[in-house]
Amino acid sequence: MKATTISSIMLAVAVLVTGCHKAQDKDGMGPAQATGKAIDDAGAKAAAESKEAAANANAAAQQAGQNAKEAAEQANANVKAAADRAGDQMQKAGAEVRQESHEAAQNVKEGAKDATAATGRSLERTGEKMQNAAGK
Numbered sequence: 001m002k003a004t005t006i007s008s009i010m011l012a013v014a015v016l017v018t019g020c021h022k023a024q025d026k027d028g029m030g031p032a033q034a035t036g037k038a039i040d041d042a043g044a045k046a047a048a049e050s051k052e053a054a055a056n057a058n059a060a061a062q063q064a065g066q067n068a069k070e071a072a073e074q075a076n077a078n079v080k081a082a083a084d085r086a087g088d089q090m091q092k093a094g095a096e097v098r099q100e101s102h103e104a105a106q107n108v109k110e111g112a113k114d115a116t117a118a119t120g121r122s123l124e125r126t127g128e129k130m131q132n133a134a135g136k
Helices: 002-023 031-135
Strands: none
Touching: none
């Protein structure tokens, strides 16, 4: 039995040595090593792609922030310009109202002069009529 056990062990060792040797590829790696390397490479690639995606997302967020800031600044400038225009238009309207009020006051003065003159003429005629009536 001893001989059989020894020869069985020798056969198993020979199969193992031959089997491992034949399964190695050109790089000197066995199937498990090649699989491990493929997993490591896939993990490194995924990590690099994730890092790149995070950098792209960060750059996009920064650009969006910059765009929002510029839009807010432009909106503020537009509001200020509109307020300035409104203020100018209000000043112009105020000047027009003052001018029209002045013209209306002049018209009232002229109308009052005309009314006073007409009243004076009417009183004069009335006085003449009274004198004529008294003289008769």
